[in-house]
Amino acid sequence: MQQSIEELTAELREQLIEQLNLEDIIPESFDENTPLFGEGLGLDSIDSLELVVLLDRNYGIKLKDPKEGRAVFYSIRSMAEYIHNNRAQA
């Protein structure tokens, strides 16, 4: 049975914190819509590579177009929606 966007959002949050060692820097205001890069969580280009690998390893989704990444990795919510839509098509 396919996971809902809400379930994916909760799962991604856990994965991000673990994979990117974010335990000590997660702000209290961090939620599913907080921007992951820039003034939001402040992730950087190496993190974006980690996220590409995370999508591939955990969900079998290869992000082939780098331009897509900006929108996909905007927030946890946008990642969850992308996974939900692309896994549904597979």
Place this chain on the structure above:
Amino acid sequence: MDERQHYYINGIGIISPQKTFEHDQFLQEICAYESNVLTCIIPSFKTYISPGQLRRLSRMHRIGLTAATMCLRDANVQVPDGIITASGYGFLEETEKFLTEMLERNEKQLTPTYFIQGTYNALAGLIALSTKCLGYNNTYVSKGFAFENALHDVMLQLSENSTSNFLVGSSDEAAKVLYAIGMRAQYYKVENIPNLKLFDSQTTGTIQGEGSAFFMVSGAPSATTWCAIKDLQMVYTPQHEGEFNLALTSFLEVNKIKLSEIDVWVSGASGNIEHDHLLHHLEKTVLQQTPQIRFKHLCGEYCTAVSFGLWIGASILKKQSIPDILKVSTPEFSLEKIETVLIVNQYLNRNYSFVLLKK
């Protein structure tokens, strides 16, 4: 008049198996180890590295970056003109994780962080990013001469521009894989020996250590100067005692230093009766009348352990005192003023070096 250029150590930051990160203490509190592996006593990293940076750094990167930051603060320098690091084996634990991941995942879907952390020059890059230093950046990985080569590079750089401030340092970890290989190669002692009893041992092998030490070196002294490096020389695989003694006396002659002017010599003896034989011969011949200290029972043996010895020498000159834990009983220490320190290091009976320090 001595016209040779001096190279001033204007700041130090060091993290080692002893509590060396507080400069107001000079080995007042000694850490004893019962096993043959000595690992670093670490300060609170958050005092030196932002949480955002900390999260991606391995233990050894945290240690190295913190030692470098301590050194910059000690020297009152925000951005050095160049960064030179040294490491005998790099960051083996991260390299091992990356290689294991490659095998497990059939060279696919590899995460970048382990690869970045596993490279030899990762620390020099990290420091450059942290300080926004766009200057010279180099890393020496020449095993038992890695730190000496880094120091030599600094001296060459400063001979071209003596007003520059170069951050030079070392980093080597007590990696498990290195210990396993070292045991097979008989680098380490088979029997367990407490580190403070290392020099009572009459067997081959030594104990494993680790550490990171950074020095701010400039061609000009400052208000924070510890001491001056007068000269450095490396000697590779001397064949016999006569050749080694001659190398040392020639080094002193070039620097116009008489044996009687050396107040104390810092021996890099490692507690291995085979590897230490040239140093033992020195203490019975050329340096018979010179008080000797040893340090590898405090930091263990590793490729860049001579940097710990350099900190010891610089501290003795700055503080004008010698902690008892370093002293070898004969000859007696009756020093009123310490002005000249000679470091004689050996690594695996292959890499020998002399470092001459002046107050």
